[in-house]
Amino acid sequence: MTDRLHIVGGGMAGSEAAWQAAQAGVPVTIHEMRPKVGTFAHRTGSLAEMVCSNSFRSDDDEQNAVGLLHWEMRAAGGLIMEMADAHRLPAGGALAVDRDPFAEAVTARLRAHPLIEVVGEEVTALPDAGHWIIATGPLTGSGLAQAIAAEAGQDSLAFFDAIAPIVHADTIDMSVAWRQSRYDKGETEDERTAYINCPMTKAEYEAFIDALLAADKTEFKPGETAGYFDGCLPIEVMAERGRETLRFGPMKPVGLTNPHNPTEKAYAVVQLRRDNALGTLYNIVGFQTKMTYGAQKSVFAMIPGLQDASFARLGGIHRNTFINSPTLLDAQMRLRSKPHIRFAGQITGVEGYVESAAMGLLAGRMAAAEMRGHALPPVPQTTAMGALVTHITGGAEAKTFQPMNVNFGLFPPVDARGGRRNRAARYKLYTDRAKADWTGWLGLREAAE
Numbered sequence: 001m002t003d004r005l006h007i008v009g010g011g012m013a014g015s016e017a018a019w020q021a022a023q024a025g026v027p028v029t030i031h032e033m034r035p036k037v038g039t040f041a042h043r044t045g046s047l048a049e050m051v052c053s054n055s056f057r058s059d060d061d062e063q064n065a066v067g068l069l070h071w072e073m074r075a076a077g078g079l080i081m082e083m084a085d086a087h088r089l090p091a092g093g094a095l096a097v098d099r100d101p102f103a104e105a106v107t108a109r110l111r112a113h114p115l116i117e118v119v120g121e122e123v124t125a126l127p128d129a130g131h132w133i134i135a136t137g138p139l140t141g142s143g144l145a146q147a148i149a150a151e152a153g154q155d156s157l158a159f160f161d162a163i164a165p166i167v168h169a170d171t172i173d174m175s176v177a178w179r180q181s182r183y184d185k186g187e188t189e190d191e192r193t194a195y196i197n198c199p200m201t202k203a204e205y206e207a208f209i210d211a212l213l214a215a216d217k218t219e220f221k222p223g224e225t226a227g228y229f230d231g232c233l234p235i236e237v238m239a240e241r242g243r244e245t246l247r248f249g250p251m252k253p254v255g256l257t258n259p260h261n262p263t264e265k266a267y268a269v270v271q272l273r274r275d276n277a278l279g280t281l282y283n284i285v286g287f288q289t290k291m292t293y294g295a296q297k298s299v300f301a302m303i304p305g306l307q308d309a310s311f312a313r314l315g316g317i318h319r320n321t322f323i324n325s326p327t328l329l330d331a332q333m334r335l336r337s338k339p340h341i342r343f344a345g346q347i348t349g350v351e352g353y354v355e356s357a358a359m360g361l362l363a364g365r366m367a368a369a370e371m372r373g374h375a376l377p378p379v380p381q382t383t384a385m386g387a388l389v390t391h392i393t394g395g396a397e398a399k400t401f402q403p404m405n406v407n408f409g410l411f412p413p414v415d416a417r418g419g420r421r422n423r424a425a426r427y428k429l430y431t432d433r434a435k436a437d438w439t440g441w442l443g444l445r446e447a448a449e
């Protein structure tokens with residue numbers, strides 16, 4: 001075979017797509033613009049860089065849709081999951097990742113693959129021929145974004161999300177804060193103490209909310225539209241929705257006991273999660289923000305325990321580019337108007353590291369199969385992979401299409417004839433069915449080769 005698959009963007013999706021195609025025997029070129037051309041969020045030239053939170057979210061493959069997606073990707077020999085597992089950090093039931101060694105390991109594995117080459121260049125136009133996957137993510141280079149907009153018309157757009165701040169651990173006042181995971185969740189002592197908690201009294205909470213509401217925020221530029229995905233809602237936007245929203249969201253005081261004052265229940269708790277293996281950096285969980293840097297420093301200093309904290313990185317806003325996939329893509333993730341081009345990753349309207357890598361995994365397999373002369377059968381919608389790809393390539397309403405995390409709402413309902421089932425039993429039915437169907441689909445593909 002002489003054909004080569006070209007992948008634009010070596011992020012979560014592009015890296016996984018390259019790995020899957022190369023493992024299927026197809027030569028791959030990854031065109032990655034970093035480090036020559038940077039983005040405001042990436043810091044390195046590594047492939048698969050995690051730009052904000054260091055979490056792959058829940059690793060529970062029986063009760064959680066993203067945990068199920070982890071399972072399916074592992075079953076398919078996914079590189080992103082293999083490297084995330086290898087660089088896992090303690091985080092209760094979540095899969096937190098030591099971001100720099102993770103990205104370096106993904107880069108090394110791809111560069112060492114005999115069928116993969118990595119070219120350091122920015123692609124600025126839609127290619128006319130060949131086999132291509134565009135996986136340029138939420139911060140797609142502007143030239144290519146314009147070319148996509150020209151091809152897609154009004155269907156391509158940009159909006160904004162916000163970054164959570166990262167604190168130097170040794171500047172947290174541990175005479176006020178304490179280490180504990182909610183409900184002491186976790187198998188090991190490390191897991192059970194994975195979070196640092198900062199307690200607030202009612203008066204401190206009320207003053208904090210007042211300060212958040214009054215703080216200077218970064219303005220949007222004229223003509224830009226603003227929208228947020230639910231997993232990354234800015235803290236001040238949550239506060240604007242109601243004074244109690246944060247106390248029932250990221251600052252909920254449940255499942256925690258303050259050892260400095262065990263008899264008094266905190267009114268609200270700010271949690272920080274370990275951000276690197278060394279344990280020197282912690283990110284403030286759920287505190288994405290578009291407050292100005294000056295405002296962030298003074299508002300966050302009001303958090304008991306963080307009064308003298310120094311920040312490795314303050315929060316910020318970011319762009320998210322995505323296409324209207326239900327209109328533009330076919331079920332094989334190909335651009336209807338230029339079927340030699342597939343799209344993968346966050347630009348297709350999935351949301352998050354794991355979902356983006358998952359769509360890379362599928363796009364890589366689909367492209368490789370097509371190049372080898374046999375198209376893959378549709379992925380069952382009963383699987384997490386199938387639920388996501390069905391959603392973006394037709395399941396979602398095109399007119400109101402918005403980026404989506406994987407969730408059980410995307411799956412065909414389980415047969416509940418056995419009567420009203422409780423939630424845990426229902427989720428288990430979803431995940432059991434998905435695992436059986438995913439395993440079957442993987443087997444079908446192998447049989448076809």
Ligand SMILES: Cc1cc2nc3c(=O)[nH]c(=O)nc-3n(C[C@H](O)[C@H](O)[C@H](O)COP(=O)(O)OP(=O)(O)OC[C@H]3O[C@@H](n4cnc5c(N)ncnc54)[C@H](O)[C@@H]3O)c2cc1C
Pocket residue numbers: 008009010011012013014031032033034039041042048049051052053054055121122123124135136137138139140141142144161162163232317318319344345346347351352353354356357
């Ligand atoms: C600031 C910010 C914060 C985020 N926070 C989170 C979070 O906390 N949790 C979460 O799960 N997700 C978060 N996301 C989303 C996350 O970035 C994506 O889910 C994931 O990285 C998308 O994977 P991807 O492969 O589609 O894109 P990316 O991982 O961004 O990879 C795209 C790659 O394409 C390259 N590229 C772009 N244009 C070109 C071009 N024209 N030519 C060549 N190369 C190009 C880029 O340099 C990049 O390496 C955040 C995104 C941003 C921007």
